[in-house]
Amino acid sequence: MSMGQEVRYRVRGGRPLNGTAFVQGAKNAVLPMIGAALLAAKGRTVLRNVPVIEDVYRSLELAEHVGAKVEFHEAERTVVIDASCLNDPERAVLPADIAARFRGSVLFVPALMHRTGRARIEGVGGCNLGSRNLDFHYRGFARLGAEVTEDLELNHINVVADNLRGGRLYLDTPSHTGTENLIMAAVLSPGTTVIEHAALEPEVLDVIDFLTAMGAKISGGGTGLITVEGVEELTAVEHTIMSDRIDAGVFAMAVAATGGEVSLVGAHLDHLGVARWKMEQMGVEFAQQGAVLHVRRDPQAPLRPINAVTSPFPGFATDLQSPLMALATMAEGESYIHEAIYDGRFALADELNKMGAKIEVEGTRAIVHGPTNLRGTEVIAHDLRTGAALVLAGLVAEGETIVAPGYLVDRGHAQFANRLAALGADVERVSAS
Ligand SMILES: CC(=O)N[C@H]1[C@@H](OP(=O)(O)OP(=O)(O)OC[C@H]2O[C@@H](n3ccc(=O)[nH]c3=O)[C@H](O)[C@@H]2O)O[C@H](CO)[C@@H](O)[C@@H]1O
Numbered sequence: 396m397s398m399g400q401e402v403r404y405r406v407r408g409g410r411p412l413n414g415t416a417f418v419q420g421a422k423n424a425v426l427p428m429i430g431a432a433l434l435a436a437k438g439r440t441v442l443r444n445v446p447v448i449e450d451v452y453r454s455l456e457l458a459e460h461v462g463a464k465v466e467f468h469e470a471e472r473t474v475v476i477d478a479s480c481l482n483d484p485e486r487a488v489l490p491a492d493i494a495a496r497f498r499g500s501v502l503f504v505p506a507l508m509h510r511t512g513r514a515r516i517e518g519v520g521g522c523n524l525g526s527r528n529l530d531f532h533y534r535g536f537a538r539l540g541a542e543v544t545e546d547l548e549l550n551h552i553n554v555v556a557d558n559l560r561g562g563r564l565y566l567d568t569p570s571h572t573g574t575e576n577l578i579m580a581a582v583l584s585p586g587t588t589v590i591e592h593a594a595l596e597p598e599v600l601d602v603i604d605f606l607t608a609m610g611a612k613i614s615g616g617g618t619g620l621i622t623v624e625g626v627e628e629l630t631a632v633e634h635t636i637m638s639d640r641i642d643a644g645v646f647a648m649a650v651a652a653t654g655g656e657v658s659l660v661g662a663h664l665d666h667l668g669v670a671r672w673k674m675e676q677m678g679v680e681f682a683q684q685g686a687v688l689h690v691r692r693d694p695q696a697p698l699r700p701i702n703a704v705t706s707p708f709p710g711f712a713t714d715l716q717s718p719l720m721a722l723a724t725m726a727e728g729e730s731y732i733h734e735a736i737y738d739g740r741f742a743l744a745d746e747l748n749k750m751g752a753k754i755e756v757e758g759t760r761a762i763v764h765g766p767t768n769l770r771g772t773e774v775i776a777h778d779l780r781t782g783a784a785l786v787l788a789g790l791v792a793e794g795e796t797i798v799a800p801g802y803l804v805d806r807g808h809a810q811f812a813n814r815l816a817a818l819g820a821d822v823e824r825v826s827a828s
């Protein structure tokens with residue numbers, strides 16, 4: 396897979412979507428699980444249903460960098476990790492050239508603390524969505540006995556963890572990776588850890604299931620109050636990653652945009668939370684049959700406008716806010732979107748406006764005046780979901796839409812163009828030389 400900025404998505408609008416699409420394994424579950432696999436001192440971890448996305452490549456590069464042996468059997472969507480050699484503090488470094496390319500790099504810190512007593516982070520990346528602190532993580536590690544210092548000159552974080560033990564922790568807001576990271580820091584720390592105001596996202600529960608299979612003692616997942624009893628060791632196990640609810644939501648919104656009827660294999664309505672109700676209010680019909688979610692939108696019926704406020708699960712997922720904004724440009728009337736998680740997640744508005752949308756942004760609130768007839772042009776993917784949303788906009792726009800850099804879409808959606816094309820869309824992922 397190509398890594399540079401030269402990858403672009405080319406979309407020609409006007410085709411309905413029909414058929415069957417497979418939902419990938421969840422990016423936001425596999426990344427913490429790769430970090431968690433490094434907690435096992437013996438044996439080989441086998442992760443199944445791993446999405447073939449750039450963030451997984453980056454995560455596996457980091458795992459190798461710190462001393463694990465890694466195999467990615469892409470055709471089988473299976474990763475095998477042997478972390479038995481991970482015991483060299485000299486290698487407990489997350490270098491900027493890999494770590495700064497994705498957010499999930501911070502999820503390596505607990506394993507490095509437990510296995511080597513050290514961790515140095517030379518930069519943590521992720522989508523550029525405004526301020527994204529990691530203070531809940533570092534404060535939590537410190538409360539468990541780690542020494543966390545910041546080298547302001549080099550912009551490095553150094554963690555020394557010779558004597559971790561259970562403690563009473565809290566999160567100011569129910570941070571998704573914050574919860575996973577504090578659980579992972581606690582599982583091998585002697586004594587009891589209590590985490591208040593923990594996240595409820597389905598991926599957090601999948602990570603808890605994985606750690607529990609490894610031998611961890613965790614209770615209260617999904618209640619907001621998590622208790623961890625430290626154990627002495629964890630064993631390597633096999634685990635199948637849950638399906639990606641954001642990928643499912645993006646495909647459902649693609650159907651909402653173009654009209655048509657699509658079966659999403661692996662999608663679960665329960666995992667969509669409030670996004671399900673918002674799409675229904677806009678005119679999407681859902682029917683769950685076992686592990687298949689049928690999504691239908693009558694191309695003749697107008698899309699209705701929507702009000703949405705992003706919030707932690709089961710609220711409207713912030714990662715679906717961008718595709719929702721693209722959809723709102725097509726709705727008959729005024730939509731209102733309040734981004735309550737991030738203070739800089741509206742870069743999409745200007746790009747959609749370049750395509751003919753009428754979106755006004757004031758701080759973290761946006762008003763989308765629909766309906767507008769979008770026109771294809773060259774637009775910028777400022778982050779992963781902006782990229783996906785612009786591809787969706789391109790599916791209904793007149794003429795050709797070019798979305799770049801494609802790398803950002805490839806960070807989180809596997810075979811995005813091919814899966815849309817299989818439903819009838821005119822989308823290509825092209826590598827310019
Ligand atoms: C790899 C991964 O799982 N990414 C997801 C995860 O990101 P991530 O786990 O980074 O998101 P958080 O839930 O931690 O962040 C939510 C908010 O809390 C703030 N905050 C967070 C931690 C901290 O120590 N201090 C702090 O102030 C952030 O700046 C942000 O404004 O959840 C987000 C919210 O559902 C999703 O958009 C991301 O796709």
Ligand SMILES: C=C(OP(=O)(O)O)C(=O)O
Binds near residue numbers: 499520522780
């Ligand atoms: C914000 C996202 O990811 P990350 O936290 O990895 O930047 C996302 O998945 O939309």
